[in-house]
Amino acid sequence: MALITFVGFPSCGKTTRAAELSAQLALALPPHLSLVTVSDESLNIAPSVYDDSRAEKPARGALFTAIQRLMAQDTVLIVDAPNYIKGFRYQLYCAAREMKLRVCTVYVVATPELCREWNASRTDGRAYKPETLENLLVRFEEPSSMVRWDSPLFTIPWTEEVPVTQIAEALLTGSVKPPNSGTLAAAKAPSDALHVLEQTAIAMVSAIMDAQAATQGSGGLVTLSLSALSIQITLPSRNITLSELQRLKRQFVTVHKKAITLGTTEKGAVDWAEESVANKFVTYLEENFKP
Known part of the structure; x- marks a missing residue:
């Protein structure tokens, strides 16, 4: 349904405002929607992780994983965490787009002096070390x-008070941006795709050599018998050597291996069946045969 990302200086009051918003949204949202808050505290991420960048990175990864797990069409998810890096907020935005969620950002503003004062007076065990606080203030984006x-x-x-009405309106009526190629999950090839690709290409090379021998190199449109398939290909009016076919086969297989191992975001269904691979190979050969 929606993702609400809280942003602000450390100890600026994000958690207090997130709790206020959650309580008021619970009254404003339809009953079929659930309201969930995820935070460093709920995940047992201590403020001390921000003392060291080596500890902060896996902690941020754990937060991102938890957010992804909680995203759903019937959930309004509030993220109460530092979120001070714009690259991390962009990650959240991309994950939300992939799930087709509405998004909004709530920026809680307080002066650095107030943040230092509030951090020093905390009694909940969630205070930052003074040097860590200063570092986060400088790094805040x-x-x-x-x-x-x-x-x-x-x-x-x-x-000021939290603008609950405007936030609720953005969550309920705001535009939902569809996923694009940068946020779509890559389509996965079947487990036997590499085997089918290699074996089909090898069989095609053999069938082309047999067809060329039968036509004595006259070229033109010929029909290849491939297992239970009949594939047509237009051959050039010259003798095609086995080494040329092997070279083109290697190039074709190499290109399509990348699509199999890395995934693809091609539009439409990606078919790795024998007939589809054979037709792709035919197209590749016809485009690369020299007259």
């Missing part, structure tokens, strides 16, 4: 309504 992954952006100064 402010959200912007001009970029798609931070939009729509709701900015809440520490003296």
Whole structure:
């Protein structure tokens, strides 16, 4: 349904505002929607992980994994975490697009002086070390309504209330951006695709050599018998050597191996059946045969 990403300086009041928003959205949203908040605290991620970048990276990975797991069409997910890196917010945006969720960003604004004061007065065991706090303040990347992954952006100064009505409207009636090639999961080839690709190409080479011998190199349209298939190909009016066919076969197999092992986002269904591979090979050969 929707993803709400909270952003702000450390100890700026994000958790307090996230709790306020959750309580008020629970009254404003339809009953069929569930409201879930995921945070560093809910995942037992200690503030001390931000003392060291080597510890912070896996912690951020754990947060991202939890967010992906909780995303659903019947869930409004609130992410109450530092989220101070714009690259991480972009990751969240892409994951939301893949799930066809609405998104919005809530920027809780407080001055660095207030953040230092509130952090020093915390008694919940979630305070940052002073040097860590200063480091995070310097590294903070402010959200912007001009970029798609931070939009729509709701900015809440520490003296103002959460605009629940506007946020609820964005979640219920805002546009859902469809996935694009950058967010679509790659289609996976079947487990025997590599075997079918290699064996079909080998059989095609053998069948072409047999057809060429039967026509004595006159070329033209010929029909190849391939297992239970009949495949037509137009041969050039010259003698095609086995080494030339082997070279073209290797090139064809190499190109399509990449599509199998890395996945593909081609439009439409990707067919790795023997007949489809044979027809692809025919097209490749006809385009690469020299007159």
